[in-house]
Amino acid sequence: MQPKPIRLGTRSSPLALAQAHEVRDRLIAAWGVSAPEIEIVPMSTAGDRIQDRPLAEVGGKGLFTEEIEAGLLSGALDIAVHSSKDMPTVLPDGLVLGHFLEREDPRDAFVSLKYRSLAELPEAAVVGTASLRRAAIVRRLRPDVVVVPYRGNVQTRLRKLGEGVADATLLAVAGLKRLGMFDVATEILDIEAFPPAVGQGAIGIESRADDPRIAELLAPIHHRPTAIALTCERAYLARLDGSCRTPIAGHAVATDGGVDLHGLILTPDGSVAHEGRESGSDPESVGDRLGTRLAALAGPGFFSGS
Numbered sequence: 509m510q511p512k513p514i515r516l517g518t519r520s521s522p523l524a525l526a527q528a529h530e531v532r533d534r535l536i537a538a539w540g541v542s543a544p545e546i547e548i549v550p551m552s553t554a555g556d557r558i559q560d561r562p563l564a565e566v567g568g569k570g571l572f573t574e575e576i577e578a579g580l581l582s583g584a585l586d587i588a589v590h591s592s593k594d595m596p597t598v599l600p601d602g603l604v605l606g607h608f609l610e611r612e613d614p615r616d617a618f619v620s621l622k623y624r625s626l627a628e629l630p631e632a633a634v635v636g637t638a639s640l641r642r643a644a645i646v647r648r649l650r651p652d653v654v655v656v657p658y659r660g661n662v663q664t665r666l667r668k669l670g671e672g673v674a675d676a677t678l679l680a681v682a683g684l685k686r687l688g689m690f691d692v693a694t695e696i697l698d699i700e701a702f703p704p705a706v707g708q709g710a711i712g713i714e715s716r717a718d719d720p721r722i723a724e725l726l727a728p729i730h731h732r733p734t735a736i737a738l739t740c741e742r743a744y745l746a747r748l749d750g751s752c753r754t755p756i757a758g759h760a761v762a763t764d765g766g767v768d769l770h771g772l773i774l775t776p777d778g779s780v781a782h783e784g785r786e787s788g789s790d791p792e793s794v795g796d797r798l799g800t801r802l803a804a805l806a807g808p809g810f811f812s813g814s
């Protein structure tokens with residue numbers, strides 16, 4: 509009997525499609541002739557349709573996932589492929605972000621047509637980014653530069669750079685690599701000084717929690733060290749979350765029998781920052797501990813925005 513095709517939901521941006529194809533290619537490589545047919549289903553989400561306002565203003569991360577998750581819950585889709593960093597920490601009942609491909613480089617790239625590095629930007633240079641985290645870290649490292657909002661997909665952002673809308677922008681190395689555009693990176697930012705967003709660089713696969721056929725299908729492409737790091741980072745984020753208005757950075761690395769986590773939270777203007785590290789054997793409690801510690805350091809006012 510011909511096995512039923514697998515329907516794979518994804519956003520329809522070039523980056524999302526590249527990620528969906530990567531998952532399909534890996535499944536085909538892993539399963540060979542026994543691979544089921546995998547149908548990629550591109551979907552437009554509310555987040556993709558809103559291009560003119562910062563996302564933190566319109567309602568945040570769920571905007572990119574609602575339609576796709578409805579497809580999983582109704583059975584119209586079997587799996588959904590996401591950039592883990594765009595995923596909320598709380599998913600609808602019945603769904604899990606349970607499988608991850610091996611993480612690509614989690615760092616950010618500094619991209620400029622005029623200047624060689626963040627440090628070499630002249631005073632009052634303009635950096636375009638819509639990411640609260642990147643804006644806050646840039647302001648922390650370079651209080652003299654001007655940060656302007658800058659949205660759109662990777663192609664749009666590069667075009668704006670050519671048009672002189674900004675002197676530089678920041679993009680995830682992983683996204684550039686997946687688009688075959690890594691050569692536009694001018695400088696790779698140090699992961700300690702410029703820690704990434706939780707989940708950056710990791711492709712996550714969302715599915716129904718009770719779907720043994722999908723668990724079996726995904727097992728050979730699942731990367732455990734990435735899952736350990738992501739479990740830790742997402743537990744950390746869940747402690748801090750609440751709004752997408754707080755700049756939060758976090759990066760975990762699985763070690764022999766454990767995990768190391770580095771976290772940084774800042775005010776949007778970068779003037780106040782709280783930073784810490786935790787290690788341990790249980791990824792969830794490591795994330796939980798650091799999130800709780802940084803939240804306590806920051807105090808309640810920190811998260812209400814100012």
Ligand SMILES: NCc1[nH]cc(CCC(=O)O)c1CC(=O)O
Pocket residue numbers: 591592593594678679680681682683684707708709710711
């Ligand atoms: N918010 C958009 C987004 N979501 C994931 C990535 C990069 C790929 C990744 O982190 O896996 C990007 C682009 C960027 O931040 O430059």
